[in-house]
Amino acid sequence: MDTFDALLARRSIRRYTREDVSPEAEQKLIEAAFAAPSGNNARPWHFVFVRNRETRAQLATMHEWTGMLDKAPLVVAVLGNADDNPWWIEDCAAAAENILVEATALGLGAVWCGMREDATEAVGCEAACCMVLGIPVGKWRVLALIGVGHPAAHKQPRTQLQPGKLSFERFGKRSR
Numbered sequence: 001m002d003t004f005d006a007l008l009a010r011r012s013i014r015r016y017t018r019e020d021v022s023p024e025a026e027q028k029l030i031e032a033a034f035a036a037p038s039g040n041n042a043r044p045w046h047f048v049f050v051r052n053r054e055t056r057a058q059l060a061t062m063h064e065w066t067g068m069l070d071k072a073p074l075v076v077a078v079l080g081n082a083d084d085n086p087w088w089i090e091d092c093a094a095a096a097e098n099i100l101v102e103a104t105a106l107g108l109g110a111v112w113c114g115m116r117e118d119a120t121e122a123v124g125c126e127a128a129c130c131m132v133l134g135i136p137v138g139k140w141r142v143l144a145l146i147g148v149g150h151p152a153a154h155k156q157p158r159t160q161l162q163p164g165k166l167s168f169e170r171f172g173k174r175s176r
């Protein structure tokens with residue numbers, strides 16, 4: 001699958017078969033995460049790759065939209081160190097997208113579950129993640145939990161191109 005095909009094929013997959021994610025695939029997801037661009041190349045991230053069933057079941061309760069995580073054989077927590085790093089959200093989001101696109105290229109399905117408390121409005125969810133995963137208190141923010149597995153749902157690739165949100169040369173010039 002070439003990159004363009006993988007980008008269009010990436011969809012949020014929330015149902016998985018019971019098949020495990022292989023160690024080789026997990027290693028590729030790890031490499032993909034660390035390959036992301038980063039402001040000043042500070043790379044203010046940390047990733048926790050979780051296979052343990054009980055831990056995943058706890059992560060599935062983090063908020064209203066994380067329920068699929070106990071069925072995903074692999075969950076990746078994307079953490080950012082916000083101290084002195086104004087780019088932590090962009091950097092960690094780039095890493096998260098790399099994980100999703102690589103998962104797609106490997107024939108896996110994945111879903112990004114947003115975890116930043118200010119956005120989800122799920123009070124205490126980041127602290128709860130930190131508690132479950134043994135993350136030292138105070139230093140790390142939790143950008144996302146990503147569920148990964150072999151897809152039990154198949155969604156069509158799509159472009160989602162919105163011409164009304166596209167300009168050429170100057171804002172509002174709709175064509176070349």
Ligand SMILES: Cc1cc2nc3c(=O)[nH]c(=O)nc-3n(C[C@H](O)[C@H](O)[C@H](O)COP(=O)(O)O)c2cc1C
Binds near residue numbers: 010014065066111112
């Ligand atoms: C920042 C962010 C937070 C998201 N949080 C959740 C979530 O908590 N639970 C969930 O099931 N999907 C979540 N999603 C996935 C979106 O619902 C999904 O990307 C969107 O509906 C478009 O569908 P697609 O991914 O198949 O293109 C999130 C996506 C992003 C980028």
